[in-house]
Amino acid sequence: MTVTAPERPSLKHRLAERGVDRTLLLLVPGVLFVVLLFAYPVLYGLQLSFQPAEGGSPFANYSTFFSDPYLADTIWTTLRLAIPAALINVLASIPIAYRLRGRFRGKRFLTTILVVPITLGTVLTAEGLKQYLSPVGWFNRILMALGMDEPMRLVPSWTAVLFSLIITGFPFAFLLTLSYLSGIDPTLEQAAATLGADWRRRFRYITLPLLAPGLAITFCLTFVLAFSVFPSAYLVGLPQGETRVMSIAAYEAAFRDGDYPMGSTIAVIMAVVMLVVIALVLAWRSRLYRGATGGKG
């Protein structure tokens, strides 16, 4: 780095004022890592997607994707599954985290219980759903004992995949929301309470604005989890129908059909769709207050 040029001692000083000093050397391993193992493979895949297996125009794969409804429809299939799942997860975790943010007996136990589903993972959740929701499983038995006429056909179905996304995604959203909520300085709410605000107004005007940036991040992360659904869409969904999500299409193109450039193409389109949604959410988030009083993320 030119930072330490001896004949111009003022340069180091001037750079330091702009935030460039030896601390930045700490960035080197991380940046090197992410460039080599993330940026390079992604760019490699990107250029591969413009080299169709059968030759022809560089955009042949993309035009195939958008002209073939069997492939193009996977975009909507995925969004129809991921957006409801992410919204349910975030919206459900707000009231629950708000109620549980104080101290009470058994809080640690309850948080631990709610964390457990994260450790289950999608594969085990799928296995469990297959049996729990099956026509002879406990869920349908309880419904029939309560007076239902015939068992609901829940596996394989779109609903079962949504359930699996909620089971794995909700605890994650809850945990994040709870930690963002706990990061908000309680004295702010106390001040509002002192001025006579009831809990609704405290929530609306103090907690929610401070929490909103964190909620945006939470939404993004649960959306990613839901968007990339792969094992459960295969195992409890209808992989050739209602839950034929983009990752299934990409996987089948690359590994079942061996058409690697097509697989990359679908992966690229998948990333673009995803980033559009994320960018919209983050653009909204950048308009929010992010101060030192917590809830940031």
Next chain:
Amino acid sequence: MRLGGRRRKSSGVSTAQLPAGRTAERPEYDPVRGPSGRTPSENLDPPIPAKDFRRRPLTVGGWLVWGAVAFFLVNLVGLVASVVVNSFAVTWFDTWWPSGLTAQYYSMAWQEMALLDVLVVTLQVSAAVVVLSVLIGVPTAYALARRTFFGKRLITVLFLLPILLPPMTYGIPLATVLYKFDLAGSMTGVIIANLVPSVPFVVLTMTPFIEQIDPKIEAAARMCGANTAAVFGRVLAPLLVPGILAASILVLVRTVGMFELTFLTAGPGSQTLVVSLYEAMFSAGIRAQQAVDAMAVIYTGSMLVLLVIALRFVNPTQLVTRLKE
């Protein structure tokens, strides 16, 4: 009101936020506590009678929240229990409970699927991923938290992308690149693939954590004559331990549960538990359903053990900022 109760119970709250004039407004405490700045936490109570909210009757909203939590948990327990019960079942068809219980499917699963090897591989992979991602991620998080510089936005985005993108999108190109360099299909390949989301995850969780550590503490340490090594080793490291633990646990859980990347890069000898479970489920029909469930139970069991051990050392809510308790 609830907050009043909350604050009363907490002791040793930082008094730094309290302006010095505050005690002067409430002179009745001064003779007891003394005029020093070290005001006991009782003096911080707002002038509202503090009530213990634990004894408040539940409102409608409260019932709804608890009901939703209960419904979620009941279904979750049912889901896990179906797998556990079936793994012990002799046969189970169209009844509430299997016809008999046996443990034979566990030994069958253990032998047929070489579970010991799979467990060792899983352990090695996740330990390597946790250590490497903390070593690479924490220094990066420190630099990002403390400095503003040209191109910081670009670097932040670069670290956000591997978390925001679904593993399937970059997993497919990553797998090819790893195959090109003959790394995939081995344990090294699996570790490298799993590091790709883990390092940015550590950076993302540690950056806000470091941001909320007051830089004045470091400045004070330097004023007292500490050199860089001492600032990092004796001032920052102890403050960072909770954050590093939280990040490591989450990375560990993610790695053991990471299906897609391992699935795409693992070879015959480098499958982790979750991938061999998927393979067993996908080829269902070859083996008894109970044996697959037995494997699923072993997977869940090992994850739970990890989690219980981990939660003894770290509060899950410390992910982003430390609790003021």
